[in-house]
Amino acid sequence: MNKIYWGKDKITMLTDHLAAKNHRHLMLQLFFSLEGSMEIKVSGSRISCRGIIVSGNVPHAFYAKKKLHLSVLIEPASGLAEQLYRKMEGKEYLLLENYGMDELQKQATEMAEDESASCYYKFMEELYQYMNLSPSPKEYDERIQQLFLLLASCNCDDHRISVFAEQTALSPSRLSHLFREQTGVSLKSYILLHQMEKAFMELLKGASITRAAMEAGFDSPSHFAATVKRMMGMPASLSLKDSRFLKV
Numbered sequence: 001m002n003k004i005y006w007g008k009d010k011i012t013m014l015t016d017h018l019a020a021k022n023h024r025h026l027m028l029q030l031f032f033s034l035e036g037s038m039e040i041k042v043s044g045s046r047i048s049c050r051g052i053i054v055s056g057n058v059p060h061a062f063y064a065k066k067k068l069h070l071s072v073l074i075e076p077a078s079g080l081a082e083q084l085y086r087k088m089e090g091k092e093y094l095l096l097e098n099y100g101m102d103e104l105q106k107q108a109t110e111m112a113e114d115e116s117a118s119c120y121y122k123f124m125e126e127l128y129q130y131m132n133l134s135p136s137p138k139e140y141d142e143r144i145q146q147l148f149l150l151l152a153s154c155n156c157d158d159h160r161i162s163v164f165a166e167q168t169a170l171s172p173s174r175l176s177h178l179f180r181e182q183t184g185v186s187l188k189s190y191i192l193l194h195q196m197e198k199a200f201m202e203l204l205k206g207a208s209i210t211r212a213a214m215e216a217g218f219d220s221p222s223h224f225a226a227t228v229k230r231m232m233g234m235p236a237s238l239s240l241k242d243s244r245f246l247k248v
Contacts, residue, residue, distance in 0.1 A: 001068065001112065005120050006200060007248045009078035009135075011231075012120070013071045014111055018064040025231055026056045026185045027193070028081055030072040032096070034108050038062075038069065042093050050105070051096030053084060056185070058092045070108050073231060077183035077190065080135040085184075087131070100130045117248050143168045144182050147175070151194045156217040159191050196227055204247070 003014040022041065031040055032051040039048050041061040054060050056076050074081050088094050096104075107123040128135065140148070146168050164187075165172040179187040199216035207215065213224035 003111070003244050003246070005117075005246050005248045006197070006204075009075045009080055011073040012248075013073075014068070014108070015071070016064050016066050016068045018062055018069055018071055020060075020062050020229075022059050022061040023230055024057050024059045026076050026189045027231065028056050028074040028076065028084055029054045029060075030070070030074065030096075031062060032070040032072075032104070032108060034068040034070065034105055034112065038067070047093070047095075049095050049097055050101050053088070053094045053096070055085070055088055055092050056081075068112060070111075075193065076185045077138070078135070079138040080133065082138055083133050083135060084131075096130070098130070104130055115244065115246075117246055120246065120248055140182050141178060143170060143175070144179060147179065151191070154194065154198070156195065156198055156215060159195065159217050161187055161191075192227060193231075196224070196231060199224055 005012040165175040195216045199212040202212035213221040218224040
């Protein structure tokens with residue numbers, strides 16, 4: 001089973017196909033088992049739990065072993081990520097093992113059986129309550145806000161930082177520095193996330209992997225495939241096979 005919920009600040013996958021060798025990426029990632037406990041390796045240490053959030057740029061490996069799991073990739077410049085980083089207090093991961101896990105697993109199981117967006121929103125509401133979160137948009141420098149708007153309307157013809165710098169009246173080095181200062185991630189890496197989202201939006205419209213990769217400005221289909229494998233823990237072809245997509 002593959003269900004992929006594509007949101008503004010996170011990509012949520014309900015799947016039994018996750019299989020990721022040791023890797024790292026800039027997004028925070030939540031792993032959540034629908035069937036008892038699970039095992040995950042973080043920075044070389046094997047951890048058994050029902051749920052865990054792994055910080056950005058922390059090496060981890062995970063195999064679903066054909067059991068149903070929920071994985072949430074959280075956009076690092078979002079208000080949700082900011083709140084989670086405060087809760088993690090510099091730690092590489094945060095375990096989800098407190099009172100309320102049974103209800104979360106119940107809600108996630110309902111998502112596996114329900115096609116509606118309302119069921120997804122209900123689970124996310126339960127998750128936020130469980131973690132005492134109240135996600136809200138993060139405030140940024142007006143030039144970084146302008147950059148986000150440029151990316152949102154980007155036609156993906158040219159992703160050079162110099163192009164965005166000219167449109168925000170900054171030098172490429174100043175824009176890159178300001179972006180990292182404001183968001184905690186590199187602008188180059190964030191642009192790659194933008195390209196991946198664009199490619200998946202094309203896939204949702206029925207484009208082939210090759211066409212979607214080129215429309216999103218990737219150097220090649222293999223570059224797109226490698227990015228998806230690193231970010232989502234499965235090949236692009238598998239993430240599409242027998243998958244249901246929902247824009248949320």
